[in-house]
Amino acid sequence: MLLQQIINGIVVGSVYSLTAMGATLVYSILRILDISNAGAYALGAYIGLFSYIATSNLLLSFFIGMLAMGIWGILVQKFLYLPLLGKSPLISLITSIGLFIFLGDFIRLWAGPQMKAFPSDLKLPFSGIKTENLTIVGAWLLVLLITAVLLFTLWYLITKTKIGLAWRATAQDLEIAKAMGINVNVVVAFNFFLGYSFAASAGIMIGILYNYVSPTMGEVPAYKMLAIIVLGGLGNPVGAVVAAMLIGLIETLIGGYIGFFLPRDSIAFIAVILILLIKPQGLFVRKNISS
Amino acid sequence: MYEVVVAINVGIFIILALSVNIITGYVGQPTLGHAAFFGIGAYASAILTGRYGVPFLLALPLSSLISGFIGTLLGLASLRVRDDFLAITTIGINFVVVAIFQYVPYFGASFGLSVCPAYIFGIKMNYIGYLYLTIFLILLIIFFLKKLERSWFGLAMGGIRNDEGAAASIGIDIKKYKIIAFILGTAIAGIAGCIYAHYMTFISSVDFAFLTSITILSMAMVGGSGTIRGPIIGAIFLGLAPEVFRFAMEYRMLIYGALLVLTMRFQPEGLLGERSYLWMTIKKLFRETKDIKEIESGAKDGNS
Numbered sequence: 001m002l003l004q005q006i007i008n009g010i011v012v013g014s015v016y017s018l019t020a021m022g023a024t025l026v027y028s029i030l031r032i033l034d035i036s037n038a039g040a041y042a043l044g045a046y047i048g049l050f051s052y053i054a055t056s057n058l059l060l061s062f063f064i065g066m067l068a069m070g071i072w073g074i075l076v077q078k079f080l081y082l083p084l085l086g087k088s089p090l091i092s093l094i095t096s097i098g099l100f101i102f103l104g105d106f107i108r109l110w111a112g113p114q115m116k117a118f119p120s121d122l123k124l125p126f127s128g129i130k131t132e133n134l135t136i137v138g139a140w141l142l143v144l145l146i147t148a149v150l151l152f153t154l155w156y157l158i159t160k161t162k163i164g165l166a167w168r169a170t171a172q173d174l175e176i177a178k179a180m181g182i183n184v185n186v187v188v189a190f191n192f193f194l195g196y197s198f199a200a201s202a203g204i205m206i207g208i209l210y211n212y213v214s215p216t217m218g219e220v221p222a223y224k225m226l227a228i229i230v231l232g233g234l235g236n237p238v239g240a241v242v243a244a245m246l247i248g249l250i251e252t253l254i255g256g257y258i259g260f261f262l263p264r265d266s267i268a269f270i271a272v273i274l275i276l277l278i279k280p281q282g283l284f285v286r287k288n289i290s291s
Numbered sequence: 292m293y294e295v296v297v298a299i300n301v302g303i304f305i306i307l308a309l310s311v312n313i314i315t316g317y318v319g320q321p322t323l324g325h326a327a328f329f330g331i332g333a334y335a336s337a338i339l340t341g342r343y344g345v346p347f348l349l350a351l352p353l354s355s356l357i358s359g360f361i362g363t364l365l366g367l368a369s370l371r372v373r374d375d376f377l378a379i380t381t382i383g384i385n386f387v388v389v390a391i392f393q394y395v396p397y398f399g400a401s402f403g404l405s406v407c408p409a410y411i412f413g414i415k416m417n418y419i420g421y422l423y424l425t426i427f428l429i430l431l432i433i434f435f436l437k438k439l440e441r442s443w444f445g446l447a448m449g450g451i452r453n454d455e456g457a458a459a460s461i462g463i464d465i466k467k468y469k470i471i472a473f474i475l476g477t478a479i480a481g482i483a484g485c486i487y488a489h490y491m492t493f494i495s496s497v498d499f500a501f502l503t504s505i506t507i508l509s510m511a512m513v514g515g516s517g518t519i520r521g522p523i524i525g526a527i528f529l530g531l532a533p534e535v536f537r538f539a540m541e542y543r544m545l546i547y548g549a550l551l552v553l554t555m556r557f558q559p560e561g562l563l564g565e566r567s568y569l570w571m572t573i574k575k576l577f578r579e580t581k582d583i584k585e586i587e588s589g590a591k592d593g594n595s
Contacts, residue, residue: 033375080556089375090321091559094512097505098551105544223382223501230379266390269383276380280372 004134005256006249011140013248014147015205017241019221020228021154022199028171028235029191030081031089036096037199038222039103044069044200045207045217046111049118056119062146065204066197073196074189082188100222108215115212143205150201151241154194158237163190171235220265227272231283239284247271295418299490301530302425303483308510308522309432310479315508316516317445318472319452320369321378324385325507328477330499331388332358332484334398337406337494347409347416347489355481362477366470385501392496403495406488421490428486429523432479436519448472452517513554515561515570524563 019041026034048065052058080099084092129136158164163186169177170187178184202221207213228247232239247268255264275283311325335354339345345353365384372380392398409416416424439445447468450458459465488494506529514525529550536546560567 031375033378080552083556084559087559088319090315090378090508090512091555093321093323093378094505094509095552095555097509098548098555100548101544102548102552105542105548109541109545223386226379226382230376234375263390263394266386269386273380273383273387276372276376277368280376282376 005252007134007136007140008256009249009252010245011143011209011248012252013245014144015202015209016221016224016228016248017244018147018150018198018202018205020225020232020240020244021151021237022195022197022202023225024229024232024235024237024240025191025195025198027229028237029167029174029188030077030085030092031235032081032092032096033089033226033229034081034096034195035093035222035226036076036099036103037195038218038225039100040069040072040196041199041203041206041221042107042213042215042218043072043103043203044197045203045213046107046116048200048204049116049207049213052118062201062204065200069200070193070197073192076196077188077192082185100218104215104218111215113215115214117211117213118208139208143209146201146205150198154198154237157194163187167191224265224268227268231272231275233282233284236284239282243283292418295422297531297534299418299421299425301527302422302429303487303490304507304510304526304530305429305523306425306432306483306486307480307507308514308526309429309436309519310476310483311507312476312511312516312519312522313436313472313479314476316511316518316522317448317452318469320469320472321374322365322381322476323378323501323508324365324381324383324388324504325476325480326499326501326503327385327388328358328362328480329484329487329503329507330392330494330496331361332481333488333494333499334392334404334484335481336485337404337488338398340409340489341404341407348411351482351485354485355478358481358484359474359478362473362480363470365477366473369469369473370466382501382504385499385504389496389500392499399495401495403493405493406491408492409489416489418490421486425486428482433519433523440519444468444471509551511561513551513561515564515567518561518563518565521561521563525561528562 019038022037022040023034026032026037044065047068048061051061051064055061076099080095081092084095129141156164158167166177166182166187167190169180169182170184170191174184177187203213203217206217206221224247228243229235229240231243231247232241250271251264251267254267307325307329311322314320314322314325332354335357336347336350339350339353340347365381368380369377393401398404411420414420447458447463450461450463451465451468455465484499487498491498510525510529511522512525513529514523515521529547532547532550533543536543539546554562558564558567558569563570
């Protein structure tokens with residue numbers, strides 16, 4: 001039973017970590033709390049669903065959803081966030097909330113307000129594992145595998161490649177990186193491409209896991225991902241993964257064992273408020289805080 | 292009647308936008324959970340008048356006090372948790388407060404609370420009465436804020452907003468002013484909540500959710516935070532937008548989102564902020580007419 005709950009928690013946590021990774025990447029470079037990332041999460045889920053209905057190829061629809069949202073991310077940073085750089089962070093926050101409201105309503109008008117589900121004969125690459133007291137559904141395995149692949153790709157890109165080096169330099173100090181001859185515009189665009197496509201993959205995964213997508217599906221992740229990036233020390237990708245797993249586990253364990261008079265989604269925030277009051281810089285402080 | 296209802300709604304949002312402006316505009320502290328205090332005021336007044344028979348005129352200041360008291364706790368937290376971390380903490384507080392309203396039976400849980408009508412000196416308040424009360428309170432708050440802006444207190448708060456470190460170095464007690472700003476802002480939000488509860492006669496947790504906080508903050512920011520005219524204009528502009536676009540009912544939220552994005556993108560100071568295009572134009576117009584008058588009078592003097 002405990003093992004089952006822990007596995008549930010890890011599955012939930014890995015979806016959270018992908019959801020939060022998009023916003024974490026954006027924060028690490030531009031120091032913007034990017035709520036509209038959750039809009040890309042919902043829109044990506046819809047694009048994934050529609051391309052699955054059209055092609056009935058799951059991997060291809062993941063790819064289409066991620067690509068489309070990645071390009072959307074590049075457009076968003078170019079036309080909205082870069083011009084607002086250097087203004088008060090509240091201004092870009094309100095902009096991103098406006099964009100989030102816009103996207104949610106756009107989805108409602110485009111695809112209709114009702115929930116939609118993936119076809120019931122969804123072809124998953126794995127069947128599940130089922131023993132006497134442990135059930136792991138095929139969809140869970142898929143989620144774990146895709147999360148692992150994407151996070152590994154991200155880790156490889158950031159630590160082993162040249163653009164990763166440029167990314168790390170820009171995350172430390174955008175101005176100095178620019179002065180050192182790094183093409184910051186390319187780095188920021190690359191960063192948004194990754195961030196938004198990660199959000200899309202998380203949206204598609206949630207769509208498969210809970211078997212529905214809806215125009216409002218981005219609302220809870222929008223706030224929860226903020227909680228996660230804060231706990232992870234704002235813009236620290238490794239911290240965000242750990243924080244996401246932690247919140248996934250706390251939610252499932254408290255929900256499953258102790259039972260709590262408040263709903264599951266508020267547990268994450270109570271944890272965040274308590275942790276922030278004790279450690280005001282989050283759990284995983286970046287070593288290279290420039291300001 | 293319809294116009295009166297819209298006017299009361301806009302009036303309540305003007306009070307809210309002015310109150311959040313004390314915290315974000317004057318002292319520069321991000322707060323994304325202001326609706327929580329709006330809700331605390333509303334629930335406090337509903338429970339005080341409904342269960343304990345407190346008269347409305349006494350419940351109004353009391354609910355403001357309760358809201359301000361909880362706001363003090365947030366103010367204390369703001370000394371420790373800063374900037375983006377503070378923004379997230381306030382979002383969290385909003386969620387927790389709404390969850391408590393929604394799940395604790397004392398607050399009516401998911402059924403909400405019905406609020407008994409308000410009596411002032413034995414006369415039952417009608418919509419017109421609420422409109423007058425709201426306008427009276429707005430004028431009172433504006434008068435108070437004008438006084439505040441011109442006082443040492445206002446200058447100190449501006450100093451903290453511009454540069455906390457510099458303000459501290461010239462001996463401004465940052466902690467004190469920050470906490471006072473939080474108390475004032477949340478207490479005024481409590482007043483708005485009290486009026487809202489009695490005028491709606493029914494409240495539920497949804498009315499005070501995160502989206503409401505965003506609406507309030509957007510009003511202050513879109514109008515131009517840090518000024519008094521800004522939040523008022525912002526509340527009127529965004530408060531009337533849903534009514535004006537009623538013909539485009541289907542697209543209301545789409546238009547609302549687009550309005551937020553476009554205003555912030557092209558006019559980050561807010562529509563009537565200190566250096567906004569509109570405000571500069573207005574100032575210029577007045578200055579030009581003044582200049583022309585001066586030149587004319589000067590020319591007359593020269594001729595005579």
